[in-house]
Ligand SMILES: CC(C)[C@H](C(=O)O)[C@@H](O)C(=O)O
């Protein structure tokens with residue numbers, strides 16, 4: 001297994017170190033190569049993602065990313081020039097974001113019930129297409145446009161993947177989240193494709209929720225959701241909210257998948273680089289460890305993936321929530337749990 | 347005072363009846379004219395908003411709307427043909443949505459803290475502009491676009507209004523909510539206008555939050571918000587979430603304002619027509635009563651507006667939360683409270 005690792009900025013390198021500790025327990029022979037991309041490289045060379053680096057990244061089985069971003073870099077530069085560029089260049093059309101409330105974890109809701117959902121967020125089009133512009137800049141007649149571009153091809157592959165995932169889960173339930181009553185054209189295309197694909201999956205029940213109503217459901221009745229499929233921007237919004245109600249982005253993992261496997265998929269914690277706590281060993285590496293679990297699952301190492309998730313679940317259920325320990329301490333605990341699970345299983 | 351009343355569908359007529367009871371207590375001479383717009387009219391005549399009716403609506407000081415929508419009408423027809431058409435034709439650029447957690451009300455958060463915010467949502471452009479289309483419909487090459495249109499003119503009037511409101515509030519704090527790191531062009535226009543307007547309001551502190559992060563803050567630290575200014579779609583999403591964390595859309599009121607007063611402004615509860623509970627006297631008319639309070643405030647009747655809000659606050663603090671009473675019972679209580687407040691004050 002050849003992994004490219006982009007530790008990135010802020011707490012990125014800290015959580016990646018722990019995640020790799022965990023990985024080594026289950027896949028001792030994994031080869032990793034580090035790529036220094038992010039704020040530091042941009043400051044020193046002006047580079048965001050050189051073609052040569054992109055070419056090398058393509059040679060790997062998967063990419064593990066810590067976090068990118070620093071207050072010293074103007075907003076949008078690293079996001080669009082590095083993170084989104086990777087997602088688009090590597091055709092990461094399925095942005096997979098599970099949200100599960102693990103036993104022992106207290107989120108902000110008084111009465112959350114059981115939460116165990118997976119959001120399949122489209123990752124390569126919609127309002128993220130970068131199609132927009134300014135006219136009459138800096139005048140009182142300035143106009144700014146942003147074009148959401150939605151293709152049958154782009155939507156269908158994501159919807160099909162979401163149905164597939166729903167099919168494999170006990171509840172077999174899929175919710176389309178959109179805003180069809182206002183975004184008439186994109187909404188009709190998404191709705192029609194969901195209807196068409198549902199014919200291929202007659203045992204999956206299908207629901208629809210407007211994105212505004214979905215945010216209400218996520219705080220009043222999150223158990224209703226099993227698999228959600230949605231566009232790039234709505235997915236961005238509701239996965240942050242879903243992470244919040246399941247204990248925060250410190251625990252949320254994500255996979256940017258090219259499900260055709262033509263390009264390496266990329267796995268990253270949902271949290272950012274958190275410069276305010278960087279270098280202090282305060283970051284929780286749990287989301288990074290869960291991202292490794294998603295990575296292994298994607299590469300077909302289902303058993304290893306499950307072991308990491310089980311170890312995380314055990315640690316979350318038994319850790320002192322108020323002071324879970326330093327970044328290293330949590331990483332050591334997770335690595336030890338995974339190692340003992342691995343020995344038991346073999 | 348000449349008011350146009352659109353009771354609408356489902357629970358709309360029920361809550362409007364109670365809201366008008368409350369209104370009559372503070373403005374005994376108010377003249378009201380009912381307009382039957384909504385699902386019933388569409389079914390029987392195919393009409394959504396005839397020009398003649400629009401012309402008559404324009405002759406009023408304000409419009410009170412109950413709710414429109416029915417499952418028998420295809421999604422989007424009434425929303426775009428009636429509700430959004432009214433907002434656009436009457437230039438309702440400031441969509442005003444206060445969210446306050448009243449004492450006695452239990453929302454879904456375990457530890458909400460104090461919540462008292464006002465969202466100023468842009469109401470006449472952005473992704474709601476209706477600029478989009480389909481190409482190669484019903485083929486595998488279909489493309490759907492939605493164009494978000496943002497003008498300096500449209501943004502500035504809303505941002506200026508939000509600063510004004512922030513200035514008049516004790517905390518004098520304004521948060522711009524957008525997604526500037528991805529929606530580069532619209533984001534830069536919104537950011538620049540907020541910066542420019544902040545020079546006119548040096549005592550208002552300004553913050554920025556990406557929309558995804560804002561949903562996290564709304565469930566983990568909602569007290570941080572005072573006034574929020576945001577675009578039409580982000581405003582749609584976060585005001586539903588803000589309503590949820592303050593006890594649900596059963597309590598949330600909104601005003602669609604033309605702040606130039608060239609056109610009548612329109613006031614409506616944030617909730618929909620709730621056909622599942624219609625006709626059973628189960629609907630809470632509180633949001634409709636609070637909408638009347640916003641209406642009076644907008645028409646300069648500040649004292650009457652405050653009396654209604656105070657009566658609602660008193661009723662919420664003292665009502666049996668589990669069984670607050672029938673629609674009529676709540677309306678009667680609110681009317682009695684307003685009437686006794688009115689007598690005391692005069
Ligand atoms: C950093 C930003 C560009 C990114 C996004 O909007 O997709 C982030 O919010 C996420 O969800 O991964």
Ligand SMILES: CC(C)[C@H](C(=O)O)[C@@H](O)C(=O)O
Pocket residue numbers: 181182212425426429430582616
């Ligand atoms: C019904 C719908 C068109 C409307 C909107 O999206 O604005 C509603 O959600 C609202 O917030 O008033």
